[in-house]
Amino acid sequence: MKLLLENAHIEGIRYYDAYRKHGGYRSVEKALKMTPDEIVDEVKKSGLRGRGGAGFPTGLKWSFLAKPEGVPRHLVCNADESEPGTFKDRYLMEFLPHLLIEGLIVSSFALGSNATYIYIRGEYAWIPDILERAIQEAKNNGFLGKNILGTGFDLEIYVHRGAGAYICGEETALIESLEGKRGNPRIKPPFPAVQGVWMRPTVVNNVETLAAIVPIINMGGEAYGNIGVGKSTGTKLISACGNLNKPGVYEIPFDLSVEDFIYSDEWCGGIPNGKRLKACIPGGSSVPIVPANLLTKTAKGETRYMNYESLSDGGFQTGTMLGSGGFIVLDEDQCVVKHTMTLAHFYMHESCGQCSPCREGTGWMWRILKNIEYGKGKMEDIDLLWDVQRRIEGNTICPLGDAAAWPVAAAIRHFRDEFEWHVLNPDEAQVRNYGLAHYADRREIPAL
Amino acid sequence: MAEQPLFKVTIDNVTVEVPAGTTILQAARQAGSEVAPPAMCYYSKLEGSGGKCRTCLVEVSKGSDKDPRPMPKLVASCRTTVMDGMEVKNLTSERVVDARKGVVEFLLINHPLDCPICDQAGECHLQDLAYNHGNAGTRYEFQRRTFEKHSLGDKIQLHMTRCILCYRCVMVADQLTGQREHGVLDRGERAEISDYLEKSLDKEFIGNIIDVCPVGALTDKTFRFKNRVWFLKPLNAHRDCPTCSGKVTLWNRGDEVFRVTARKDEWGEVEDWICNECRFDKKKTSDWVIEGPREINRHSVISQNKYVGLVKPQETIDEVIGKEPRLFLDIHDVSQVNEKDRDLSLIEGPAHSTDFKENEEKK
Ligand SMILES: Cc1cc2nc3c(=O)[nH]c(=O)nc-3n(C[C@H](O)[C@H](O)[C@H](O)COP(=O)(O)O)c2cc1C
Ligand code: SF4
Ligand code: SF4
Ligand code: FES
Numbered sequence: 001m002k003l004l005l006e007n008a009h010i011e012g013i014r015y016y017d018a019y020r021k022h023g024g025y026r027s028v029e030k031a032l033k034m035t036p037d038e039i040v041d042e043v044k045k046s047g048l049r050g051r052g053g054a055g056f057p058t059g060l061k062w063s064f065l066a067k068p069e070g071v072p073r074h075l076v077c078n079a080d081e082s083e084p085g086t087f088k089d090r091y092l093m094e095f096l097p098h099l100l101i102e103g104l105i106v107s108s109f110a111l112g113s114n115a116t117y118i119y120i121r122g123e124y125a126w127i128p129d130i131l132e133r134a135i136q137e138a139k140n141n142g143f144l145g146k147n148i149l150g151t152g153f154d155l156e157i158y159v160h161r162g163a164g165a166y167i168c169g170e171e172t173a174l175i176e177s178l179e180g181k182r183g184n185p186r187i188k189p190p191f192p193a194v195q196g197v198w199m200r201p202t203v204v205n206n207v208e209t210l211a212a213i214v215p216i217i218n219m220g221g222e223a224y225g226n227i228g229v230g231k232s233t234g235t236k237l238i239s240a241c242g243n244l245n246k247p248g249v250y251e252i253p254f255d256l257s258v259e260d261f262i263y264s265d266e267w268c269g270g271i272p273n274g275k276r277l278k279a280c281i282p283g284g285s286s287v288p289i290v291p292a293n294l295l296t297k298t299a300k301g302e303t304r305y306m307n308y309e310s311l312s313d314g315g316f317q318t319g320t321m322l323g324s325g326g327f328i329v330l331d332e333d334q335c336v337v338k339h340t341m342t343l344a345h346f347y348m349h350e351s352c353g354q355c356s357p358c359r360e361g362t363g364w365m366w367r368i369l370k371n372i373e374y375g376k377g378k379m380e381d382i383d384l385l386w387d388v389q390r391r392i393e394g395n396t397i398c399p400l401g402d403a404a405a406w407p408v409a410a411a412i413r414h415f416r417d418e419f420e421w422h423v424l425n426p427d428e429a430q431v432r433n434y435g436l437a438h439y440a441d442r443r444e445i446p447a448l
Numbered sequence: 449m450a451e452q453p454l455f456k457v458t459i460d461n462v463t464v465e466v467p468a469g470t471t472i473l474q475a476a477r478q479a480g481s482e483v484a485p486p487a488m489c490y491y492s493k494l495e496g497s498g499g500k501c502r503t504c505l506v507e508v509s510k511g512s513d514k515d516p517r518p519m520p521k522l523v524a525s526c527r528t529t530v531m532d533g534m535e536v537k538n539l540t541s542e543r544v545v546d547a548r549k550g551v552v553e554f555l556l557i558n559h560p561l562d563c564p565i566c567d568q569a570g571e572c573h574l575q576d577l578a579y580n581h582g583n584a585g586t587r588y589e590f591q592r593r594t595f596e597k598h599s600l601g602d603k604i605q606l607h608m609t610r611c612i613l614c615y616r617c618v619m620v621a622d623q624l625t626g627q628r629e630h631g632v633l634d635r636g637e638r639a640e641i642s643d644y645l646e647k648s649l650d651k652e653f654i655g656n657i658i659d660v661c662p663v664g665a666l667t668d669k670t671f672r673f674k675n676r677v678w679f680l681k682p683l684n685a686h687r688d689c690p691t692c693s694g695k696v697t698l699w700n701r702g703d704e705v706f707r708v709t710a711r712k713d714e715w716g717e718v719e720d721w722i723c724n725e726c727r728f729d730k731k732k733t734s735d736w737v738i739e740g741p742r743e744i745n746r747h748s749v750i751s752q753n754k755y756v757g758l759v760k761p762q763e764t765i766d767e768v769i770g771k772e773p774r775l776f777l778d779i780h781d782v783s784q785v786n787e788k789d790r791d792l793s794l795i796e797g798p799a800h801s802t803d804f805k806e807n808e809e810k811k
Contacts, residue, residue, distance in 0.1 A: 165635070167635070182631075182632065187498070187499035187500075187524070187527050348636055348637065349636060350635075350636065351635065351636035351637070352635050352636065352639075353613060353632075353634075353635045353636045353637060353638070353639030354500045354613070354615075355499075355500050355501070355502050356500070356501050356502055356503075356551055356554045356555050356612065356613075357502055357550065357551060357554050359554075359613065359636060359637050359639065360554035360555065360557055360558060360637060361554055362636065362637070363558075363593075363636070363637040364554075364557060364588065364590075367590045384587055391546075391547060391550030391551075391553075391554075392550075394521045394522065395502055395505060395521075395522060395547050395550070395551070396502070397499060397500070397524075
């Protein structure tokens with residue numbers, strides 16, 4: 001069942017006429033007849049969880065928004081999508097810009113924002129034009145601007161380009177950047193719901209979250225909430241990449257098994273060249289990497305599904321997270337040490353540098369990993385690496401520190417023998433990869 | 449305004465009552481210096497400071513009387529306000545001690561450790577922090593980060609390599625000088641304090657960035673390499689200044705004023721901001737009304753109570769070697785370190801015996 005990408009393949013759906021003809025902007029017509037509180041209630045009933053990575057319930061987040069008398073409020077759409085492996089928002093904005101604009105209008109009305117911002121990743125250089133055209137079209141047709149549909153509700157949507165910094169996806173860094181300042185995350189509290197853009201109450205939501213408001217209003221929160229399993233309601237966009245026959249953006253139901261998603265022809269179509277699966281990062285680079293034997297089945301031996309609960313079953317010991325849905329697959333030819341080194345470089349490069357553990361620790365981790373990967377590592381380096389990540393995690397201002405620590409921790413936790421092999425075979429490790437070892441085979445997970 | 453309710457908070461088993469809205473750090477300082485966490489970036493007189501260095505992390509083992517749940521993560525005590533009945537563990541928490549060791553290590557891995565030639569040595573908060581909370585030795589085996597030298601004008605020296613990015617100097621410039629002319633460029637481990645255009649910083653009150661800098665990244669060019677702080681005698685002094693309170697500390701040797709700073713309290717924070725004229729231009733004892741010796745209330749070599757009555761270093765040498773020392777050579781003659789306008793980072797290496805020989809021959 002598709003709720004977001006249903007019409008993605010219709011000719012001209014990027015533009016207003018086709019979009020409207022296929023049922024576009026119905027939710028605005030419906031929502032503007034409701035009260036803002038009723039909309040928030042529908043979103044609460046839908047059980048929608050933030051699609052930006054953390055999975056925080058959207059309705060709850062909206063209900064936290066402070067509403068002091070006479071102070072403007074703002075909605076900000078987080079389109080900074082820079083997490084390695086994640087490219088679902090790009091797809092949405094590029095092919096279905098009106099879906100996002102529609103979601104933004106309804107959400108802005110619900111939250112009482114008359115000026116709403118789309119903060120878009122700088123590298124998505126061609127997308128602001130698409131969005132701005134969609135905004136103009138919506139305006140020409142009375143869905144934006146003054147007195148929308150004669151209800152007295154005014155709304156302007158502005159597209160703001162970032163300058164290419166992953167950290168500006170963190171909501172308070174995004175707000176700083178939007179204000180024209182250096183993109184340093186703020187120290188919380190106060191939270192954006194109380195003091196956000198220009199110290200006004202602000203809600204920051206992901207592109208996909210806001211697009212999902214459209215089907216929620218169209219079908220009703222309860223009906224949306226009945227789709228999916230447990231606390232994973234609705235559908236999720238997954239951007240699949242790595243060693244897959246059919247990488248790309250998929251809208252999946254939450255009861256899809258991980259195995260089906262990778263191997264079924266309906267989805268990613270398996271791994272090219274008959275290779276075997278070695279490891280996977282299912283939710284964007286920040287979530288823990290898991291070996292194949294823990295990906296398709298949980299430690300308890302149950303089938304793993306593509307949803308929030310199932311992927312995190314077993315915690316960080318044996319599980320991982322759905323995160324932002326950046327699904328990265330590594331086949332048996334990939335080297336986990338090298339892969340981890342690449343990620344460590346990314347986090348080092350993207351740290352804002354405000355807090356000491358992240359500023360100094362990310363670079364240190366990268367250098368140790370580089371030594372191990374290039375045959376200069378020592379056995380103690382593996383423990384040192386563990387110690388460094390451990391002292392970053394949880395001790396920083398924003399979750400980038402955790403995001404830098406988790407991949408390293410998970411790589412050592414599950415692939416320690418591969419690290420050791422690099423240390424013991426420094427020359428061989430340069431030319432050959434450790435390969436599958438036993439990661440692909442079912443093995444007993446020691447009781448915890 | 450209604451009276452602020454008082455909250456009871458216990459830090460390392462010491463209980464204090466503080467007004468609502470007080471941070472854990474301020475409450476801890478009130479409870480006593482033994483339980484006060486170290487603070488490298490927070491500065492009570494700078495709005496919005498703190499939260500960055502993470503040295504002040506503490507464990508909240510009980511949230512409040514109403515909601516006794518502990519906080520899952522360690523929190524930055526400088527930016528977390530107390531709740532009634534809160535219980536905080538600082539040195540009594542193994543987690544805190546371990547995390548803080550980590551922070552100290554992080555702060556030191558790229559620090560140049562050039563204390564022997566750093567003017568801040570002796571009153572450096574990073575030295576104190578490392579001494580009190582760090583580990584001996586280092587596990588860092590990589591080349592340390594260095595920065596291109598960058599001038600901030602003729603009064604203030606920037607040694608970016610020593611900076612811990614506490615942002616205090618940025619806040620001073622924002623909050624005291626009316627117009628900030630320097631800031632942080634780039635990000636992550638390449639982030640640096642810079643004025644970008646190589647202008648000189650000369651806004652009134654900008655000199656205070658020297659006093660707030662916890663390390664030797666910002667030093668006073670009018671004092672640079674003139675003396676070590678522990679050889680100087682701090683004196684409270686004041687003058688009738690049209691710009692600031694005129695209340696300063698003079699750092700003298702005999703009658704000579706080596707430098708002028710604001711008066712700092714036991715947390716290393718200034719009591720009053722002072723103006724550039726008092727700091728940089730009033731270097732004669734006759735410019736000042738001397739009030740008396742300043743007690744330095746800090747765990748640091750500069751507080752080795754030698755200030756009450758000046759003890760000259762030579763006298764100590766006498767005692768140790770039992771006779772008048774004969775000066776074989778004066779290192780200042782040959783060391784390039786003390787040359788006027790000398791860029792330290794450009795000096796090839798220390799002075800060698802050949803340098804001294806050549807010098808002798810020239811004489
Ligand atoms: C370092 C970092 C980068 C982030 N990048 C993004 C991003 O690119 N897009 C996004 O939607 N959320 C990102 N987030 C999460 C946001 O802070 C925020 O939680 C999210 O936008 C909330 O939206 P949601 O509730 O709709 O998920 C990032 C968080 C961190 C810590
Ligand atoms: S954790 Fe890293 S990115 Fe986040 S505020 Fe600290 S230094 Fe900046
Ligand atoms: S120069 Fe000094 S005051 Fe400024 S950020 Fe660096 S350490 Fe802090
Ligand atoms: S003093 Fe609290 S984080 Fe620096």
